[in-house]
Every structure is written in C-alpha cells, then in structure tokens.
Amino acid sequence: MNSTNSPVRRRRPAPTAVRSLATAVTLAAALALSACGGDSDPLSSGSGGCDGDTNKITIGSANFPESETVANVYAEALRANGFAIDTKLNIGSREAYIPALRDCSIGLIPDYTGNLLQYLDKSATATAAEQVNQALTTALGDQLAMGAPAPGEDSDAVVVTRATADKWNLQTIADLAPHAAEVSFGAPAEFAERPGGLPGLKNNYGLAIAEDKFVPIGDGGGPATVRALTSGQVTAADIFTTAPAIKENNLVVLADPKHNFPAQNVAPVFNAKKKSDKATAVLDAVSAKLTTAELISLNEAVSGTTKTEPAAAAKAWVAAQGLNKPTG
Missing domain, CATH: 3.40.190.120 (Osmoprotection protein (prox); domain 2)
Structure with missing residues (x-):
C-alpha cells in the first residue's frame, strides 16, 4: 500500500521469466506471513483512535519479524507499567503504517531513524546518527513524536x-x-x-x-x-x-563507504497524542538495553533454528533485562 504522496512509477511489463519469478516470490512471502498468523488486514480489527487516554495504546509493527519482535518488547514493557495495550502487527511497509499512525489507527510503532527520515523528507541528506536524529525532530511534524533511539542499529x-x-x-x-x-x-x-x-x-x-x-x-x-x-x-x-x-x-x-544507507537506529515512534512522560520513560529504558548485539540475539531466537514466536521471544528478553516490572 502506498500513501498518496508516494506514487509508484508504472513499469514496463517484465519478461515472462522475471515476471513469473516475481509472482512466485510474492506468493511465497504471502504464505510465509500467513503461516506466522498475521492478519490479512491488521488495521481492520482491534481498538484504535486518539481518545485522549494516553494509558491506552495500540502498538503496530511492519511486516517483518524484527519489527514484530520489537513491537512485542514495547508491549511487554508497557504492560508491566500499567498500560492497556492492544497490538496490530504485520501492517506492511512504511507507506502503510505511517498513515495509520497519523490517523491513530495505531498509537506507537518501532521504526528505523534513517529510513523514517527519508520517507518523511525526500530531500534529507543526513546519514550520521546524530544528524539523522536532529533532522527527524523537524520532519516528524506535529502529528508524530519519537522516544530516544536505541544504540541498536539495523541497516x-x-x-x-x-x-x-x-x-x-x-x-x-x-x-x-x-x-x-x-x-x-x-x-x-x-x-x-x-x-x-x-x-x-x-x-x-x-x-x-x-x-x-x-x-x-x-x-x-x-x-x-x-x-x-x-x-x-x-x-x-x-x-x-x-x-x-x-x-x-x-x-x-557489501561495504557502503558512501553511506547510501543512513544510520538506522531503532526508535519508538508515537502518534503525538499518545506520547506521555510515563510511556517515554518506559521506552527510553527499553531503548537503552536494545543494542545491536541484543537485536541480533532476538532475531536469532525468532528467525534462527529455534523459531521462537516473536511474542515469546520478546517476553523472555524483557524479563532477562529486568524490564518486566515498573520503571523507576
């Protein structure tokens, strides 16, 4: 799904072999997501909307395992601090979930700083983490807000x-x-x-x-x-x-010495109406623990040989980090 300000260029018809491959791969991806139990339209169910209650948050994720796992980490930590949490996982790409965040179909989602900046500001040139974070402060506008980015990066x-x-x-x-x-x-x-x-x-x-x-x-x-x-x-x-x-x-x-791919630190992104000091404090504590090594560990649990469900991997990680109890 694409937002209205992100048009997709029409393409020439691909040769039969490539077109068949694209169809097969797309079907395989769809079946893989179905096997993971994701809703075909995760935005069609559950509670949403910005009703003024910052203690009630619907958390979304993109349609890949790391995003779903980190979303579950946020959910576990927030629940431990008394928040009423709903989830809408496997929404899709940024072109689908940013509009959902803006209209408050979801109130919070994990994202990656560099790609989020480039999505919000097509003219952005920042690549270093500090520069990206500064530019995001402006690019988020009034509708969106961000907690502290984690040191963990996934580019x-x-x-x-x-x-x-x-x-x-x-x-x-x-x-x-x-x-x-x-x-x-x-x-x-x-x-x-x-x-x-x-x-x-x-x-x-x-x-x-x-x-x-x-x-x-x-x-x-x-x-x-x-x-x-x-x-x-x-x-x-x-x-x-x-x-x-x-x-x-x-x-x-392959090495990227020209930094084509900018810094991609994991960060919690809110609908601004759902961001509170309490939620920020909880997620800042999560982000502080979420190093690149910990991201790899979570991914190995979910996508490696053990094939742990994202929710279970998140729950175990939150407990191991001491984040399964009230912050402060």
Whole structure:
C-alpha cells in the first residue's frame, strides 16, 4: 500500500521469466506471513483512535519479524507499567503504517531513524546518527513524536552469495556496478523508489539495475528474499544487517563507504497524542538495553533454528533485562 504522496512509477511489463519469478516470490512471502498468523488486514480489527487516554495504546509493527519482535518488547514493557495495550502487527511497509499512525489507527510503532527520515523528507541528506536524529525532530511534524533511539542499529545492505562475491571479487557496492547488466536485484517494491534504494545505488555507486531486473519481494529481506538469493533467482538483495540468515548462509554484505544507507537506529515512534512522560520513560529504558548485539540475539531466537514466536521471544528478553516490572 502506498500513501498518496508516494506514487509508484508504472513499469514496463517484465519478461515472462522475471515476471513469473516475481509472482512466485510474492506468493511465497504471502504464505510465509500467513503461516506466522498475521492478519490479512491488521488495521481492520482491534481498538484504535486518539481518545485522549494516553494509558491506552495500540502498538503496530511492519511486516517483518524484527519489527514484530520489537513491537512485542514495547508491549511487554508497557504492560508491566500499567498500560492497556492492544497490538496490530504485520501492517506492511512504511507507506502503510505511517498513515495509520497519523490517523491513530495505531498509537506507537518501532521504526528505523534513517529510513523514517527519508520517507518523511525526500530531500534529507543526513546519514550520521546524530544528524539523522536532529533532522527527524523537524520532519516528524506535529502529528508524530519519537522516544530516544536505541544504540541498536539495523541497516539495509546489499547482500550477495559467497560464490558471487568470489566470482567478481566483490567487497563494496561499487565493485558490483561493472556487472550491473548481469544483476537481478530482490527487494521490497518500495525499494525501487526510495532515495536509499535503487536511485541511491545508481547515484552513489553507478549500480544501475534495469527495470526488468528488479524483483519485488514483499517480506522485508526475510526468508523469501534469502531463498531467492541463495537459489540464484536473484543476484543481489536488500537484507537487513542483523538478519541471522547472513551468517547461516555464509552471505556477504557489501561495504557502503558512501553511506547510501543512513544510520538506522531503532526508535519508538508515537502518534503525538499518545506520547506521555510515563510511556517515554518506559521506552527510553527499553531503548537503552536494545543494542545491536541484543537485536541480533532476538532475531536469532525468532528467525534462527529455534523459531521462537516473536511474542515469546520478546517476553523472555524483557524479563532477562529486568524490564518486566515498573520503571523507576
């Protein structure tokens, strides 16, 4: 789903093979989400709306496991502090959940500072964490508000298989550019338009991916994306740096020396009417514990060999961090 201020460019029809792949991968992603028990339309049920009660918050998540897990972490910590919490998980991409946050269909969601800034301000150029956070203060406007970003960061990355990296001697994204004509690229559909997506890769590194070589995969760098990469259906993919699949599959993250992908610290983002001093204090305590190592640990619990449900992994983590009791 796209907001009205984020038009999607019409594309030429893809060749049959690529179009079939896109259909298959999209179906696989949909089945994966269905298997996880996500609602087909999470915004269609549950309570919402800004009724003036800041003690009652509906928490949303994007449609990938880390976002769902962190949303459950927020929910557990807030419940321990007396908040009445509802959840609407697996909403979709930022193009779907930011409008829901603005109209108070949800009151809180975990997000990533750099991508959120670029979504809210297409002209933003900040890449360093401090610069991004400062710019976000303005870009959030009056409707949205943010708690303290966590030290934990989960950035987009251009990822290839070890075989591809060895074949072309790849170390950085720039090294992939001379082979662009041979590269099929898998990523969420919105990656084709976002400043840090295909436009940024072309502007910063000369990596120009042809329209018929872009394969939209709707699971946010998750299992369907990894399968497409490891099976050779795509040559490179956008996968988050904290994904356990990178280590499990001996994948290679290409270095980004020009900071095409900005700082991506995890931060709680509120509808401004739902932000209170009490909720901020609780979530600031959560953020202080949420390092990159802890994000990887949570992801390994959920997406690794144990396949723990996000809610269960979140509950165990909150207890282990001593956040399952009133703050202060």
